[in-house]
Amino acid sequence: MIDHKSLALFLALGMMAVPAFSSPKPPKESKKVIAHKRAKYHRILDAADKPDNNVHLAFGELGTYGDESSIPHLISALRLFPDEELSGNVGMICTHAHCVQDLEQLTGVKVGVSFSSWKAWWENSHPGQPLPTRAQKSH
Secondary structure (H helix, E strand, O other), X not given: OOOHHHHHHHHHHHHHHXXXXXXXXXXXXXXHHHHHHHHHHHHHHHXXXXXXXXXXXXXXXXXXXXXXXXXXXXXXXXXXXXXXXXXXXXXXXXXXXXXXXXXXXXXXXXXXXXXXXHHHHHHHHOOOOOOOOOXXXXX
């Protein structure tokens, strides 16, 4: 029988060995299927008005299927979270962290965690290309 201390250590070591969020390589799918999935997740982000509108799923999938076209949608989605810089991901919900991780993975830069920081980066690196605004929902 395993004691509680050993079990806690085993679980802690096991949890440390598995990344909290990883972006696996996309499965072998046609470019058309991948583009369709990517567009679907872009629409989810563009329509979201709060962080629990399927954005967690979209961030996870864009970690796999995202490309350069995903960057403006991810930046716009940062509007769903507090617009402030935090050190060491303190106070961030995982959904927010996934969005930032996707942006860093796709851009190769670390700009910060706030919408303002990433918007400024976008405007400097992509002049004249506006970010998408939240899609209007039909009633």
